[in-house]
Each structure stands twice: as structure tokens, then as C-alpha cells.
Amino acid sequence: QVQLVESGGGLVQAGGSLRLSCAASARTFSTYNMGWFRQAPGKERELVAAVSWRGTSTYYVDSVKGRFTISRDNAKSTVYLQMNSLKPEDTGVYYCAARPRPWAVVADPSAYNYWGQGTQVTVSS
Numbered sequence: 400q401v402q403l404v405e406s407g408g409g410l411v412q413a414g415g416s417l418r419l420s421c422a423a424s425a426r427t428f429s430t431y432n433m434g435w436f437r438q439a440p441g442k443e444r445e446l447v448a449a450v451s452w453r454g455t456s457t458y459y460v461d462s463v464k465g466r467f468t469i470s471r472d473n474a475k476s477t478v479y480l481q482m483n484s485l486k487p488e489d490t491g492v493y494y495c496a497a498r499p500r501p502w503a504v505v506a507d508p509s510a511y512n513y514w515g516q517g518t519q520v521t522v523s524s
Contacts, residue, residue: 401425401513403495408518411485415522419480421495421515429453429473431497435480436508437520439491444508447493448480451502458504462488485522492517 402424411417419435434449448469449458457469466485471478478495496511505511 401428401431401497403497403513403515405493405495405515405518408493408520410521410523413486413522413524415485416481416483417485417520419482419493419495419518419520421478421480423476423478423497425476428476428497431499431513432502433469433471433478434496434498434505434511435469435478436494436496437489437491438494438517439488442491444494446504446506446508449504450478452500453502456502482520485520487522487524490520490522493520494518 403421405421407419432452435447436444437447438444450469450471454471466483468481494517495515497513498511
């Protein structure tokens with residue numbers, strides 16, 4: 400069982416930055432690939448970024464490439480999402496999620512075993 404708790408969301412003006420954190424409870428955190436999803440009102444949950452269990456491979460959806468950076472610290476059982484140059488279209492609830500090895504880019508939310516409760520990110524224009 401893995402419990403995930405996100406933090407770091409908030410209200411920011413366009414062009415600003417936020418850093419999301421997702422802390423995991425399990426000692427097995429280092430065996431899970433991690434993803435950050437977002438869900439805007441009326442839209443489906445979308446994979447924004449993912450990182451492999453070792454931290455050596457990453458994925459970004461095209462709309463955030465060059466602006467967002469995903470990273471992880473397995474010693475702290477935490478995954479991060481640094482978001483720069485934020486845009487109003489980045490607004491939504493951000494969730495971290497875990498799926499077991501091996502590494503692959505999987506955008507289907509049903510493939511992820513564990514989810515956090517979500518943190519709201521609002522970008523004003």
C-alpha cells in the first residue's frame with residue numbers, strides 16, 4: 400500500500416512559478432514509476448509528466464515541455480513538479496500517481512495503482 404500526499408498548489412499569476420511535492424508513505428517508493436496528472440473542470444484527467452522508478456527517464460506532454468520539470472528523491476520518498484512560466488490553461492487539480500515497474504510512458508489513469516488527494520493550481524491572467 401502506498402499513500403501519496405500532494406502539497407504546493409495555490410493561486411499564481413501568469414508567468415509565475417509553483418513547485419508541487421508528493422510525499423509517499425511506503426518504503427517501496429523507489430520501485431514505483433511516478434506521474435503527475437492534472438484535471439481541468441469538464442475535462443479528462445491528463446498525464447502531464449512522469450519519471451521512472453530510478454529517475455533516469457522522464458516524459459512530458461507537449462504543452463508543458465520546456466516549462467515543467469519532474470524529479471524525485473527516493474531517499475525522501477518524494478516526487479516534485481517544478482512549474483515555471485505558468486499559463487491560465489495550466490489551471491486544474493494536480494494529482495500524483497504511482498504505478499509499478501517496468502518503465503513505460505502510460506497516460507491511462509487506470510494503469511496507476513495509487514493516487515494522492517490532489518492539489519489545486521490556479522493561474523490567473
